[in-house]
Amino acid sequence: MGRKLVRGIAAVAVASAMLLPGAAQPARADTDGGISDPIVDAALIAWNVYRSGGATPEQIVEFVRIVTGALTGLENEVIAHVDGIEAAEVLGQAAAVRIDMLDYHAIRDNEILLETFALDVGHYAQNAASKYEVVGRKAKDQIGLAAQVLYPITLTARTDAGWTGGLSEIEARYRDLNRAIVADLEPTCRSFSDPEPIPGQIFIRYECEAANGEKAYGIDHMVGNTWHSGPVNLEELKLEAARNSSWAAARRILAGQGQ
Amino acid sequence: MRHRLRTCLLAAGLAVVVTVVPTAAQAAPRTGQASAMAFDWTGLVVAVAGHLLGGGSSEDPSLREAVQQVVAAVEAAKADIIAHTELIASAEVQACARQHTIDVADIENMSNTVRQLWARDATGCATLATAYVTTVQTPQAVDNIGHVLPALFAIVVAARGRAGLTNGINLVIQDQIRSYEAVVAKLTPTCVKRGAKEPGFPREKWWECVAYNGDRGESAWVVAPAEPSRAQAEHIATRNTSRPAAVSALPRLRSLGV
Numbered sequence: 001m002g003r004k005l006v007r008g009i010a011a012v013a014v015a016s017a018m019l020l021p022g023a024a025q026p027a028r029a030d031t032d033g034g035i036s037d038p039i040v041d042a043a044l045i046a047w048n049v050y051r052s053g054g055a056t057p058e059q060i061v062e063f064v065r066i067v068t069g070a071l072t073g074l075e076n077e078v079i080a081h082v083d084g085i086e087a088a089e090v091l092g093q094a095a096a097v098r099i100d101m102l103d104y105h106a107i108r109d110n111e112i113l114l115e116t117f118a119l120d121v122g123h124y125a126q127n128a129a130s131k132y133e134v135v136g137r138k139a140k141d142q143i144g145l146a147a148q149v150l151y152p153i154t155l156t157a158r159t160d161a162g163w164t165g166g167l168s169e170i171e172a173r174y175r176d177l178n179r180a181i182v183a184d185l186e187p188t189c190r191s192f193s194d195p196e197p198i199p200g201q202i203f204i205r206y207e208c209e210a211a212n213g214e215k216a217y218g219i220d221h222m223v224g225n226t227w228h229s230g231p232v233n234l235e236e237l238k239l240e241a242a243r244n245s246s247w248a249a250a251r252r253i254l255a256g257q258g259q
Numbered sequence: 260m261r262h263r264l265r266t267c268l269l270a271a272g273l274a275v276v277v278t279v280v281p282t283a284a285q286a287a288p289r290t291g292q293a294s295a296m297a298f299d300w301t302g303l304v305v306a307v308a309g310h311l312l313g314g315g316s317s318e319d320p321s322l323r324e325a326v327q328q329v330v331a332a333v334e335a336a337k338a339d340i341i342a343h344t345e346l347i348a349s350a351e352v353q354a355c356a357r358q359h360t361i362d363v364a365d366i367e368n369m370s371n372t373v374r375q376l377w378a379r380d381a382t383g384c385a386t387l388a389t390a391y392v393t394t395v396q397t398p399q400a401v402d403n404i405g406h407v408l409p410a411l412f413a414i415v416v417a418a419r420g421r422a423g424l425t426n427g428i429n430l431v432i433q434d435q436i437r438s439y440e441a442v443v444a445k446l447t448p449t450c451v452k453r454g455a456k457e458p459g460f461p462r463e464k465w466w467e468c469v470a471y472n473g474d475r476g477e478s479a480w481v482v483a484p485a486e487p488s489r490a491q492a493e494h495i496a497t498r499n500t501s502r503p504a505a506v507s508a509l510p511r512l513r514s515l516g517v
Contacts, residue, residue, distance in 0.1 A: 082393060082394045085395075088394035089351065089390065091390050092391065095389065095430075095434060098427075099427035099431055100427060101427075102430060103426045106375075106423055107375075110375060113379075120383075
């Protein structure tokens with residue numbers, strides 16, 4: 001009874017949020033974190049929902065808003081240049097979830113529909129994790145991004161449906177996947193020194209490339225004892241290159257979870 | 260007042276569709292290749308989606324009428340749609356497109372819960388087809404999916420509209436636009452601009468295009484300073500592909516403003 005009441009209140013709140021203009025926009029689309037911003041936000045809300053064993057109406061409203069923004073970013077950033085059939089399948093499934101999330105208030109009003117939705121998204125997330133193992137670096141990144149959104153939705157929808165039995169295994173699979181992403185998809189960096197060095201000066205150009213092909217650049221330029229540019233922090237340069245890559249999101253999600 | 264306006268718009272949209280469907284139904288036996296595309300699927304989608312995007316209810320009689328138009332159109336073109344699905348290389352897309360084409364006939368017989376589940380399944384099928392069509396590279400593979408997309412998206416819009424899952428309709432239309440853009444881009448024929456000059460006559464110019472299936476198209480010959488129409492030659496060359504339907508549908512879908 002109590003749960004039903006909470007669900008009823010949440011349904012109204014979710015429905016209200018849906019009426020807000022720009023509800024599907026990323027949480028912080030104008031910041032420098034790229035697509036990883038809303039993905040990390042969604043993952044950490046889902047983590048809190050998972051740990052507390054229930055979702056408040058406010059959490060559901062915020063989660064729907066952020067996750068639809070994350071999925072919109074995913075579709076805009078990735079789907080136009082999907083790398084291979086495996087990634088296409090996963091991203092097609094993520095696109096379907098994105099559409100359904102806009103109707104989440106209607107879905108959660110129907111117990112069977114909510115449970116089926118939770119099951120389906122769980123299958124999609126598992127499919128993404130399995131496909132991740134068998135594809136190349138760029139497709140791994142695209143599938144990783146999709147999985148990073150699908151798993152939080154699975155955790156939240158199952159919690160919302162009262163299906164808490166398998167959550168710890170699902171959360172563990174999600175954590176393992178993020179660890180694999182951190183290990184597999186670290187941006188690669190190269191440095192180029194001045195071919196004709198000037199005595200008393202240091203000039204080194206750095207280039208880091210993320211798994212999605214995006215790059216970030218930095219320069220160390222020191223004359224005498226004065227830095228005109230740099231010194232470059234390679235970890236920060238990697239994060240900048242990977243702002244639209246699953247690697248940066250995985251690192252931030254794991255850090256946010258204290259892993 | 261707004262409701263009446265919306266109902267009138269829907270009725271007007273349906274009137275256009277209703278006049279098109281019988282013609283298409285008559286044309287259906289003519290050629291197995293093109294008949295599934297002869298329906299004004301876009302008119303059906305615009306009528307239903309326009310109603311829902313304008314705030315119309317899933318229970319409005321006018322929406323039910325529009326959904327019935329989709330059902331009737333799918334029934335009339337079912338054999339052709341299924342024939343095209345069998346050419347799709349992806350087993351998943353082939354299976355789901357075929358199944359939803361068959362299932363739509365019973366949309367009014369479903370309980371609302373099953374209808375909502377089925378609408379979600381149909382949506383997943385359409386987004387999968389969109390992902391495939393944006394990924395596959397061979398024109399034949401694109402074309403095979405391209406032939407099925409119009410009916411599939413009409414089913415999805417009707418299904419979600421009838422099931423009351425209407426907030427995501429704008430994203431469905433966005434996906435439909437995205438998939439059609441892929442079809443148009445990937446089935447663009449190879450074209451060459453030609454010119455000829457006979458002594459005593461002005462120079463004439465025209466476009467010649469060859470589609471992936473070998474069909475050729477030639478634009479009308481024009482005399483300078485007029486320029487020949489490349490689009491005309493492209494349209495003629497691709498007449499037996501899914502491209503012309505996608506080309507003509509895009510501005511109408513974009514006009515929904517999603």
